[in-house]
Amino acid sequence: MVSFFKQKRQGKQETKKEEEKRSKTTDYIESSLSANMEIVKQRTGNSPDIIIRTLKISKNPEMKTTIVYVQGLIDNPSVTDFLIESMMKNPHLSEKILPQEALEVISEDVVSLGGVANVNDWEKLFLALLSGDSIIFVDGIGTALVASTKGGERRSIQEPSTHLTVRGSREGFTESIETNISMLRRIINTPDLWIESMKIGTVTKTDVSIMYINGIVKKGIVTEVKKRLKRINIDSILESGYIEQLIEDQVMTPFPTMNHTERPDMVAGNLLEGRVAIFVNGTPFVLVAPALFVQFFQSVEDYYNRFDIASATRFLRIIVFIISIVGPALYVAATTFHQEMIPTKLLVIVAAQRETVPLPAVIEALLMEITFEILREASLRMPKAVGGTMSIVGALVIGQAAVQAGIVSPAMVIIVSITAIASFATPSYSIAISARLVRFAFIICAGVLGLYGMILAFIILIVHLCSLRSFGVPYMSPLAPLNPQGLGDTFFRRPMWAFKERPKLISSKGNLKREGDNQRPLPPESRGMKTSDEGSGDGNES
Known part of the structure; x- marks a missing residue:
């Protein structure tokens, strides 16, 4: 009985040793070309896009060379002209050479491609193969040669679909x-x-x-x-x-x-x-x-225009962002708790419109906002040919039908429409999504506590923004903590000739200077230039 358990234990140890030995042998490239090709086929599932091309490049009939690459990931001219053709017609390989010399000759005298390296690890080899490189095997050598042949079909450089500008570059990043x-x-x-x-x-x-x-x-x-x-x-x-x-x-x-x-x-x-x-x-x-928080309200076009135009545009974006957050909430608070804030004539009109609406203002606002979010999400997922038309027609039809049915008031439709347009005016799509989420919280707070709820929500929002960090940098800088040096490029933009230093919280202290002194434009008289034709030296003076 004891001998049986000993044999069983020994058998497990032997199988474990065999598995370890097998794993060790498969980690590195074999010297046999046929064995290497079997490993390639086994690891890739014998996929049809894995091309294996065997060549005879020497008078030595026993030496065979194989090139392996992935169709679609390589640059075809590089493989056919600079790799296969070079190896078949190169005079250095026409003589009888030893397998140990073949890789050195191919690497130094034959292949006219960049990024040529020796690899003896299967993990690195498959990583290079599936990245678009070509692998060269020589029978009798436990090392392969990797040649850089990356290529394939890629999208050309086009105008970016986000962060559109009137003035500036028309080049956008691609997937490469x-x-x-x-x-x-x-x-x-x-x-x-x-x-x-x-x-x-x-x-x-x-x-x-x-x-x-x-x-x-x-x-x-x-x-x-x-x-x-x-x-x-x-x-x-x-x-x-x-x-x-x-x-x-x-x-x-x-x-x-x-x-x-x-x-x-x-x-x-x-x-x-x-x-x-x-x-x-x-x-x-x-x-x-x-x-930084202020960075999401800045457009690259701001630095291409004059500082006064850029500052006015930035300030408008801030106002638009605030409207997109508190617009419906302010209407709900005013019509529910603070009617005295509304002018008398306007209050009479609003009260007459809401007389037939059965829902409270907060429910009315939430219903319209959710409906608009559904239309916006549907327009994004629809084909481009019908997406824009569907969103416009859907908003008009649903809004008009809801008003005629007495579910919502016309004033609420106007408020929600202005808020929706304001959310699209933000340069960054990611900060616009944040405003859409925060807007619902403000509507609920306004529906429960009125302006007091809005003020409480606004305080919580400011505290939350001041507590955020981005890789250790305060999210609200240079506003909190206050940095006067950085205020010139926040909600307003200083002139280009006044950008003397880089942001201190981000840039290295040893290289803060970004422009020289006296960069402010001066009129010709101040530079000693003559503005008249006097003394022009044209030789026509009488």
Whole structure:
């Protein structure tokens, strides 16, 4: 009986050793070409898009070479012209050479592609293969050669669909991380523009890169960004929103603590202020951190126009944002608790309209807001050809029918319509969604306590905003804590010649100066220039 258990234990140990041995042998590339091809077919499920091309490149009949690549992920001219044709017609391979010399000859004398490297690990090899590289195997060598042949069909550079501007660049990011990084390189031509790359996602292994300007960004912010990215342990990253939700400071808030954009000039402006950009392969939206509350009311076009026009536009956006939050709530509070605030003639009209409405004002407001949100969500999911028409017709028909049926008053329809238009005037879509959520809380508070409820909700909102952080930077800065130096680019914009320093909370203290002295435009007389034709030296003086 004892011998039986000993044999059973020994059998388990032997099988365990065999499994460990098998796992160790499959971690590294075999010297046998046929064995390597079997591993490739087994790991990829013998997929039809995995192309295996065997070549005879030497007079030695025993030496065979195989090229493996994924159809659709490679650049076809690079593989056919600079890889296969070069290996078949190169004179260095026509002679009899040893297998040990083949990879060195192919790497140094044959392949005219960049990014050529030796790989002997299957994990790195499959990662390169499924990224668009081509793999070269030589029979008798336990090492493979990786050649950079990334390519395939990609969307061309187009005008961005968000953050639209009248004046400015018409280029927008694409789904290719290499293209997006190169667009920033064309704008910021300095070797201090540093990029660090990593792969996140145990299954997708998505390329993620962080970009910053060395000497301008604070090192603590870069360290914190890399620390949070390295903590991510997830199977897939399909969009930059995955990254945003996994590295943000505060999750229990409706307000975004990271900014995202598909405009290269907007990312370049943030990098020059000391922020960090996070690129994710497969999405045109680039994350920018840290983000401030006032930043979501700024448009890249503000810096292309005169400061007075930009300041007036920014102030209008702030008023619009406040209206989108408190508009329906103020109407509910005034008509329910504070009728004395309404002028007498207007109060008579409103009272006459509400005489036939069976619902309280707060229920009426919530009903109309929910209806409009349904129409807006439906218009987003519908095809573009009918989405806009459906939302406009739906709003007109439903609003008119609701008024005629006596369910809502005409004044409520006007208030909700103005609020909806105001929510669309915000430059950032993410902050507009936050306003839509906060609006419901203000309506409920106004319906319960009137203006006192609104004031209480407003105080809670301010305290909540002041408690937020974005990578350690106060969310409400430079307003709270107060920083007079940064107030010139908040709700108003100072002239371009007055931007002498970068934001102190974000930029490195050693490189705050962004422009020289005496940049204010001066008239010609002040610069010693002659404004008349006198002394022009044209030789025609009599």
